[in-house]
Amino acid sequence: MTQNRADTARKGKVHLVGAGPGDPDLLTLRAARIIMNAALIVHDGLVDPSILAMVRPTARLVSVAKSRSRHTMRQEDINALLVREALAGHDVVRLKGGDPFIFGRGGEEAQACKEAGIAVEVVPGISSALGASASAQIPLTHREHASIVSFVAGQCKGLSDQDWSGLAGPGRTLVIFMGVATAAQISEKLIADGLAPDAAVAVIENATRADMRVLRAPLAGLAHLVESERVQSPAIIVIGSVAAAADNTIRALAREAVQ
Incomplete structure (x- = not known):
């Protein structure tokens, strides 16, 4: 044949x-x-x-x-x-x-x-989440702040129908991919599902590149931060106390360097 x-x-x-x-x-x-x-x-x-x-x-x-x-x-x-x-x-x-x-x-x-x-x-x-957080000196896990990490897509279908309670809060870090365009909905969704409006948020734009930016705000101010700073993709959103803790650590190191 x-x-x-x-x-x-x-x-x-x-x-x-x-x-x-x-x-x-x-x-x-x-x-x-x-x-x-x-x-x-x-x-x-x-x-x-x-x-x-x-x-x-x-x-x-x-x-x-x-x-x-x-x-x-x-x-x-x-x-x-x-x-x-x-x-x-x-x-x-x-x-x-x-x-x-x-x-x-x-x-x-x-x-x-x-x-x-x-x-x-x-x-x-x-992964973008690991690379972005590390380059911004934000540890996704920390003995005093978080032992659980969750990854979520910010543009997934049925965003408003999903239950996000438990994804963020004490002892947890939430990392959101592709969340720039839906920042307002993400903030509203998390607050509606029980996360405190003053929860720490870090937005990492162009991670690991020369023009990288790390922007911070409380959860309730996430949408305003993205809009006022004209954040563009690629960007990762990190939510949890590790974001605030890392910011304080970096500031302390900077003070020590000056003294």
């Missing part, structure tokens, strides 16, 4: 690579090697330009940038693109900000590829 040419043709491999929080020095060695050797990179809009500058001159870059109001490509189309290129024999690097398996929809992309018979490798990256 003669084999079908489509069955014998070489299929490419898809690498789901985490680009980390921004600084190229925070890439894993594996991620850096794959990026520098890639012939085709499909990347998110939040991947820092300094990381894209690492690719070889002949590499093909395809942006599938997403924003709240505009999607260059729907997720279903991104999945189809990865499958199509791999079936054509191309190895594809799918480069995603942070870690591909933490609010990166990497699981959906991996599933689509596997269903098409395409090999997938996942290269973890430092």
